[in-house]
Amino acid sequence: MKNFKRIMAWIALILIVGMYAFSFWAAFHDRTAGRRWFMASILTTVFVPILVYIIIRSYSIMQERRKNGVSMRDLMKMKKELKEQEKKGVKNKETKKEEKN
Helix, strand or coil: CHHHHHHHHHHHHHHHHHHHHHHHHHHHHCHHHHHHHHHHHHHHHHHHHHHHHHHHHHHHHHHHHHHCCCCHHHHHHHHHHHHHHHHHHHHHHHHHHHHHC
16 A cells, blocks of 8 residues: 555656646746646646545555455445345335235
8 A cells, every 4th residue: 555655646746747847848938838837737736636645545445345355346236236126125115005005
């Protein structure tokens, strides 16, 4: 888990620094493009850490589930079974109402 977090942090750092470096370079070549790239850099500064946090959190949740023995396949299977039970439950309720009438 530590290595995954470090890798994600380095990727985020490279993206953010790269955006600022490119916006700095673009400011010297074309002022209007430089302004747009600077705004993109500011947005990158906000959204990349949020995205990295979401990825890390999702990874840790999946690891917990895997440790507890529940995989995504198991969850999908449980969900499908619950839907089938609900359908059967709705059918049973309808037949009981018809029998009462």
